[in-house]
Structure formats: structure tokens, C-alpha cells
Amino acid sequence: MKLFVFFVAAVVLVAWPCHGAGYQRFPLRMKTGYGERSSEVKCASFRLAVEAHNIRAFKTIPEECVEPTKDYINGEQFRSDSKTVNQQAFFYASEREVHHNDIFIFGIDNTVLSNIPYYEKHGYGVEEFNETLYDEWVNKGDAPALPETLKNYNKLLSLGFKIVFLSGRYLDKMAVTEANLKKAGFHTWEQLILKDPHLITPNALSYKSAMRENLLRQGYRIVGIIGDQWSDLLGDHRGESRTFKLPNPMYYIE
């Protein structure tokens, strides 16, 4: 019996990371010596591990985490978590002397504009990303503000910081993105940087690094970076910034 448990555990442990689809299809349940974990507990650990960048490059969330993710997003914890992160960014900003070329960089999707209306129709990340469907949704220009980020955005503006939006959205979405930002309450910005489809970069991390390098060359001081993806926050050319990771338990962009 002990050997069998060991064998099962070994197969589980070896098989898990080999799945291209990451967590989705593989049962997370493992004999642990302290009993089975409930989905709620396991998925809270999944979520924490995503936020602390311990779980990376997952293509879908585990199937058993659909309901816990839904509960998290729609309950008060997600908003509280967003609030705490935005507060920290504001506290940090409010302690600084503001120079005229100081910028805060914000991502767009799931940082200032919520894409939860899209994801709630697509299993909160359990389905693999479908660019066509997602683009259709983006092109509606109907994404609401993430309210805690909107508050922080307004506070940073009133402190005198300039705002740069830096997104992986392609340039053909410029008009709809501008309109959506304004509709959601983000009325002003120093720059809105979308991705030139001719620009070849290996991933979002290097694209965002390259765009930040441009900003530094233009004479801006990057004071803070706020995003829902680690690829917004890691990489080069971060200037003297502190970075702030907003919660996103639904997907990962490399």
C-alpha cells in the first residue's frame, strides 16, 4: 500500500509539469500525509503561488479552481486585494517629491480596464486563450474600470504624476482603446503605447522592457509600474521604479 501510494505520488509529481495545458487536466489531489486538501484550500494556494510568481506560464487554471476563482473574483476579497495594492502604490508615490517628467506606467487589461466580463463567460481562465473571441470583446470598447485602480489613477494625477499606459494590445485597437479608457473614467494620459505588429519580440516581458527603454530615452523617470502580470513588472529598463502587482488569478502572460 505504501509503495502504491508512493508510485501514484511519483506519477503525479512527474506527470504534472509535463502537461502543456499546465494545471487544467491534471488532478491536483495528492496524498500529502495531512489529508486531502479541499479545492477551496488548494485553489487559494494556487492563487497565492501565482501572485508570488511561484507558479508561472500556466495556460489554463485547474478545472477544480473554476468555482473558487469565480467566488474570489465576485466576492469582496478580490476588490480588497486590488485596493491594498493600489494603496501601497499611492503611499509610495505620496512620499516622493514629484518631478515634471515622473511617470507611473499602468498596463491596461485587468489593470485599469476589467476583462472580467469576458472571462466570466469563459470559465475564469479554464479555457485556453482564444485571441479571436477576445479581440471581438475588446473591440466592443465596453470594458469597465477596475474601481480601485481608477481611484489610485486619479490620486496619482492629483499628486502631479504623469500616466503612461503600456499595453500588449495591437495598434489597430488604438481608437477603441482610447474611447474605452475615457468611457471608463481614465480621461488623460501622457502616452498610450500599444504594440506595433511589425515589432518582433520574444514575449511581453521583452516588449515592455523595450518600450520602457524608449521612455527612459525620452527623458522620463519611471517612478512606478502597476500591472497584473509579472511580465509588466520584471525585465529591464525599470528606471528607479517600485513595482506593484495587481491580482490576476485567471491567466498568465509571459
Added chain:
Amino acid sequence: MKLFVFFVAAVVLVAWPCHGAGYQRFPLRMKTGYGERSSEVKCASFRLAVEAHNIRAFKTIPEECVEPTKDYINGEQFRSDSKTVNQQAFFYASEREVHHNDIFIFGIDNTVLSNIPYYEKHGYGVEEFNETLYDEWVNKGDAPALPETLKNYNKLLSLGFKIVFLSGRYLDKMAVTEANLKKAGFHTWEQLILKDPHLITPNALSYKSAMRENLLRQGYRIVGIIGDQWSDLLGDHRGESRTFKLPNPMYYIE
């Protein structure tokens, strides 16, 4: 009324980050527009923000987070969170070809040896750190293993990785640390690096970077770093490692 609320909020927002003691003395309650957050919700956000490195350099946890932290540590979530992080480290390790000079670096306190027995007598981080009392406790040599890390340690050893313990404990604790590690089930290691009190470094981050530089010079390949503090995981000379952040909602070491 609206103005009054705004004024209170402004005072709260400005006053909060000015406290030397960080979160402790200041009421976290704020009018948010979506109702008051309970301590449970706020402290879960505090914890998440600490793990994702959004909250830094706190000297004590907020007073209202003592009970939620106690519940978290003593409930199954803390252990589940530790398990998930250790699993990720193992999955990552198991996909690599092992070279004879490949090492995993582990911290000691709250990474392999639990200091929860100490912290549960000191408010789970609500009291400012008392080096004398903590040293007395360390010198007992009675710290238990963190069970999920112990499992992972044994698995990494059986994959063929070498283990280096790198700790901010001072060199005078070498004997008690060796004995405590063995007593807790950590029977072997490639190196156990404690801090030379004559070595002056500005903080733990630079101390750990310097020690890693030594390891790289000695020809080791740093494959993974596992610690409960961001100062274990950030900084220079990380080789080709992936890093793994174990949960610690109780204190922060710069």
C-alpha cells in the same frame, strides 16, 4: 459630509505610510465606497500583498491581523501554501538534467526550520523584533522542520541536487544550527553558510548576493533558491536559478 469623508480619507492616506512601525498602530479601516472591510478580509489582503512583494519593509504586522494571522498559520491554508510552493520547486527541478555541481539554496529560519513556536509567543509578528529573545530561542536548538520543505529537500537530494543552507544567523550559532537541522531531519548539506559578524553588508539582500557570488566562483551552478523572504530571492548572482517564495505573513527582512 462628503468633504469630511474626503478629509478623513486624506489624513488616513497621508498618515499611514509615515509610521515608523509600519502597519501596527494605524487603523486600517477606511471608507472605501464599498463598505468597511472586515479584519479577516483586510488581513488576507495584507498577507497576499506581502507575498507578492507589494508591501515591504514592515516592522510589525497590523494589530488587527494578529488573530487572522494566527488562524492562517494554524489552519490548513499555511501548510497548503507551503506545499504548493515546494511542489513547484520540485516540478521545476525534476525537469532538469542534474549536473554534479548543481545546488539548491535554502534559507533556514521559516524556510526549513519553523520559528512559529517563537512567533506564537510574540503575537505572530505584532511585536517588534527582539534579537536577544529570538537568539535565546534559536540557541535552544529545538526548532521543528517545516514539513513540506523537508519533503521537498529529501526529493531534491534524491534527484541528485546538492543543498546549500544560506542563513543570516551569525557564525556563533554554527553548532546549534547544525544540531537543530539534523534533529529536524535535514541530515546532509553541501555547505552551511552563516554570517560572519565582521562582514559588513547594508542588508540581508546584499549579504545573500555576496554569498551567492562566492558559490558561483567556487564553480557551483545555482539551480534554485527557496526562501521565505524576498531578500533571499532578489539581488545579484542568482545564476540560472528559479526562485521560490515560501509564505511568511509575520515579518520582513530587508
